[in-house]
Amino acid sequence: MGGDYAPGVVIEGLTLALEAYPEYDYVLVGHEEKIRFYLDKYGLADNPKISIVHAASVCEMSDPSTISLRQKKDSSITACARLLKSKQVDAMVTPGHTGATVAATKVILRSLPGVDRPALAACMPAQEGRFLLVDAGANPDCTPLNLLQFAIMGGIYAEYLLKIKSPKIGLLSVGGEDSKGSELTKETFKRMGELPINFAGNVEADSVFEGAANVLVSDGFAGNVLLKGAEGLAKSTIHWLKLVLSKNAIRLIGASLAKNAFRELKAFGSADEIGGAPLLGVNGIVIIGHGSSNPKAVLNAIRVAGDCVKFGLNDMIVERIKAAGVEFGAESAG
Amino acid sequence: MGGDYAPGVVIEGLTLALEAYPEYDYVLVGHEEKIRFYLDKYGLADNPKISIVHAASVCEMSDPSTISLRQKKDSSITACARLLKSKQVDAMVTPGHTGATVAATKVILRSLPGVDRPALAACMPAQEGRFLLVDAGANPDCTPLNLLQFAIMGGIYAEYLLKIKSPKIGLLSVGGEDSKGSELTKETFKRMGELPINFAGNVEADSVFEGAANVLVSDGFAGNVLLKGAEGLAKSTIHWLKLVLSKNAIRLIGASLAKNAFRELKAFGSADEIGGAPLLGVNGIVIIGHGSSNPKAVLNAIRVAGDCVKFGLNDMIVERIKAAGVEFGAESAG
Numbered sequence: 021m022g023g024d025y026a027p028g029v030v031i032e033g034l035t036l037a038l039e040a041y042p043e044y045d046y047v048l049v050g051h052e053e054k055i056r057f058y059l060d061k062y063g064l065a066d067n068p069k070i071s072i073v074h075a076a077s078v079c080e081m082s083d084p085s086t087i088s089l090r091q092k093k094d095s096s097i098t099a100c101a102r103l104l105k106s107k108q109v110d111a112m113v114t115p116g117h118t119g120a121t122v123a124a125t126k127v128i129l130r131s132l133p134g135v136d137r138p139a140l141a142a143c144m145p146a147q148e149g150r151f152l153l154v155d156a157g158a159n160p161d162c163t164p165l166n167l168l169q170f171a172i173m174g175g176i177y178a179e180y181l182l183k184i185k186s187p188k189i190g191l192l193s194v195g196g197e198d199s200k201g202s203e204l205t206k207e208t209f210k211r212m213g214e215l216p217i218n219f220a221g222n223v224e225a226d227s228v229f230e231g232a233a234n235v236l237v238s239d240g241f242a243g244n245v246l247l248k249g250a251e252g253l254a255k256s257t258i259h260w261l262k263l264v265l266s267k268n269a270i271r272l273i274g275a276s277l278a279k280n281a282f283r284e285l286k287a288f289g290s291a292d293e294i295g296g297a298p299l300l301g302v303n304g305i306v307i308i309g310h311g312s313s314n315p316k317a318v319l320n321a322i323r324v325a326g327d328c329v330k331f332g333l334n335d336m337i338v339e340r341i342k343a344a345g346v347e348f349g350a351e352s353a354g
Numbered sequence: 355m356g357g358d359y360a361p362g363v364v365i366e367g368l369t370l371a372l373e374a375y376p377e378y379d380y381v382l383v384g385h386e387e388k389i390r391f392y393l394d395k396y397g398l399a400d401n402p403k404i405s406i407v408h409a410a411s412v413c414e415m416s417d418p419s420t421i422s423l424r425q426k427k428d429s430s431i432t433a434c435a436r437l438l439k440s441k442q443v444d445a446m447v448t449p450g451h452t453g454a455t456v457a458a459t460k461v462i463l464r465s466l467p468g469v470d471r472p473a474l475a476a477c478m479p480a481q482e483g484r485f486l487l488v489d490a491g492a493n494p495d496c497t498p499l500n501l502l503q504f505a506i507m508g509g510i511y512a513e514y515l516l517k518i519k520s521p522k523i524g525l526l527s528v529g530g531e532d533s534k535g536s537e538l539t540k541e542t543f544k545r546m547g548e549l550p551i552n553f554a555g556n557v558e559a560d561s562v563f564e565g566a567a568n569v570l571v572s573d574g575f576a577g578n579v580l581l582k583g584a585e586g587l588a589k590s591t592i593h594w595l596k597l598v599l600s601k602n603a604i605r606l607i608g609a610s611l612a613k614n615a616f617r618e619l620k621a622f623g624s625a626d627e628i629g630g631a632p633l634l635g636v637n638g639i640v641i642i643g644h645g646s647s648n649p650k651a652v653l654n655a656i657r658v659a660g661d662c663v664k665f666g667l668n669d670m671i672v673e674r675i676k677a678a679g680v681e682f683g684a685e686s687a688g
Contacts, residue, residue, distance in 0.1 A: 084531050085534070119534075145590070147590050160535055160537075200418075201494055202494035203494075224582050226585045226586030226589070229587055229590040238579075241535075241539075245572075245579050245583075246580075247559075248528075248558050249559035249560065249562075249579075249580045250583060252558075252560030252563040253563055253587050253588070254591075257588075257591055264616075264619050267615065270612075276608070277605065281598035281601065281605045285594055288594050
C-alpha cells in the first residue's frame with residue numbers, strides 16, 4: 021500500500037512477476053477493497069496464485085518512522101512483517117516507507133542470531149557496473165562491530181546476488197591513507213583487515229563511482245548522505261542539462277537528435293533497474309523498493325526477494341558472522 | 355607550489371590578479387628558482403608588487419596531511435602560514451594540499467579566540483545559486499558545540515562574502531523530521547534553534563541541491579562524503595554522457611550541435627568559478643583552492659581572500675560566537 025503509486029503499481033508489477041516467476045505464490049497485504057479493484061482492472065481477480073491479507077491503514081511517506089509501531093499498528097507494513105514472522109510467507113517486498121519498514125521489521129522480526137544491527141544495502145551506479153552501499157541509512161550511529169558485520173553481510177550479498185567473485189570491500193572514509201578518518205573508521209580499519217574478506221582499505225566518496233570497491237561499508241548517516249546526495253545531484257544535473265540545452269534553437273535540435281541518449285543516461289542511476297534494497301541482518305527476507313517504484317522496479321524487487329530465499333542468504337549470514345568471530349555478544353562474553 | 359600545475363598556474367593567475375586588484379601586494383612563497391622562471395615567462399620579473407619568500411620543499415598531493423609539520427617543516431605551506439602568523443601578510447591562498455594546509459595552519463596560527471575547531475567551508479552548486487557546506491572535511495569527529503560554531507561562522511561568510519541576506523542555515527541529517535538523525539545531530543538540533551540565526555532545521559542531502567539551505571552545517575566526515583561524492587558523481591556523469599552520446603552517428607551530430615551546452619553544464623559544478631574554500635575559525639585568513647585550479651580559480655581565490663580581509667571576517671566571527679554564548683571554554687566555565 022505504501023509508495024507514491026500504490027497499490028496500482030504493485031499489482032501492475034505483479035502481472036510481470038506472474039509471468040517471470042510462475043512458481044511463486046503471492047500474498048497482497050493491504051486494503052482489501054482497493055486491492056480487489058486493481059486485481060479486477062488487471063484481470064487477476066480469480067488468479068489462484070494470489071491471496072489477500074487485509075490491513076486497514078497505510079504508512080504514508082510523510083509519516084514518522086515510528087508510526088508503524090505506534091499509531092498505525094494495523095498498517096500494511098506491520099501486517100506484512102507479522103506474516104513473515106509466522107512464516108506464512110518467505111519474503112516481503114515493499115515500495116513503501118523505508119524508515120517505517122526498518123522500524124517495524126527490526127521490532128517484529130528482530131535481528132538474525134549474532135547480528136547486532138540490520139543494515140540497508142543500496143545498489144548504486146559505478147562507471148562500470150554497480151557497487152553495494154551498506155548501510156544506506158538504517159543506523160545513523162554505529163560501532164566498529166556493526167561495520168564489521170555490514171562488511172560480511174554485504175560481501176555475501178555481492179557474491180551470491182550480484183555474482184561478483186571475491187568482491188572488493190572498501191571502508192568509506194575521508195582520506196585514502198590508512199591513518200585518516202573518524203574515530204569509528206580508524207578503529208574499524210584496524211579490525212577489518214583481519215576479516216576473511218577481500219578488504220580494499222579506505223575508499224573516498226569520489227572514487228566509489230570509479231569502481232574502487234564492490235561493497236562500500238559505512239555507518240548509516242554518512243551512507244545515507246552519499247545515497248541521497250547522489251540522488252539529489254542526479255536530479256539537479258537533469259535540471260541543469262535541460263536549462264543549457266534549451267538556450268537556443270541549435271542546441272534544441274542537437275538535444276532532440278540525441279534524446280535517446282539522455283533517456284539512457286537517466287537509466288544509469290535509476291532505482292527501477294535494481295528494484296529494491298535488502299535489509300540485511302534482519303530475521304526474514306525484507307526488500308524495500310523506492311517510493312517512486314514503477315512496475316519494472318516491483319518485478320525486480322520480487323526477483324531479488326526470491327533469489328535471497330533460494331540462496332539461503334540469512335543462513336549464510338549467521339554462519340559467516342560466527343566463523344569470522346564478529347557475532348554480537350561474543351566480545352562481551354570474552 | 356602545491357597543486358597539480360603549480361607554480362605556473364599560480365603565476366598565470368597572478369597576472370589576472372595584478373589587473374583586477376592592483377592595490378594588493380603579492381608575496382610568492384615557494385622554490386625561488388622555479389618561481390623566477392615563471393615570473394620571467396609572464397613578464398613579471400621586475401614587478402614592484404611582487405616579492406618572493408623561498409621555501410625549499412613542497413607538500414605533494416600524495417603526501418600525508420601531517421607532512422607539513424613533520425618531515426617537510428620547510429614546505430611552502432608552513433612558510434606561508436608563518437608569514438601570516440607574523441603578520442607579514444594579511445591572507446594566504448594555496449591551491450595545494452588541503453589536509454597539509456589545515457594541519458599546518460591549525461598548529462601554526464591556532465584557532466580564533468572562542469573557536470574550538472576551524473572548519474573548511476566549500477561552495478557547492480544548487481539548482482539556483484550555490485550553498486556553503488561547513489565543515490567540508492577538516493574535522494572527521496565533531497561535538498554539538500563545534501557544529502553550533504560552524505553554523506555561526508558559515509552564516510557570517512554567507513552574509514558578507516556571498517551577499518545572502520539572513521541566510522537559511524540547515525543541519526545535514528538523514529531525515530527531515532526533527533526527531534531523526536544521529537546522536538550528534540539530534541543534540542545539535544535542540545541547541546541550534548536557540549542561536550541568533552535563521553535556522554532551517556534538518557536538511558537531507560538530496561534537498562540541498564534544490565536550495566533547502568544557504569549554509570549546510572555538518573561534521574567534517576559526512577560533509578566530506580557529500581563534497582567528494584558530488585565531485586565523483588559529476589565526473590562519472592560526464593563519462594556516461596560521452597558513452598551514450600557516442601553510440602551512433604545521429605547522437606554524435608546532436609552532441610556536436612549542443613556542445614556549448616555541455617561546456618556550460620560542466621561549469622555549473624566547477625570549482626574554478628568559486629576559487630577556493632576558506633578555512634573558517636583559524637586565526638588568519640586562509641583560502642584553499644582545488645589542487646586542479648586553473649588561473650581563473652587562482653584569481654577567484656585571491657578575490658575571496660581580499661574580501662575576507664576587507665570585511666574583517668575574523669573579528670566578526672569572534673564577536674558573534676561570543677554574543678551567541680557558544681564560545682569554547684564558556685561551557686566548562688559554567
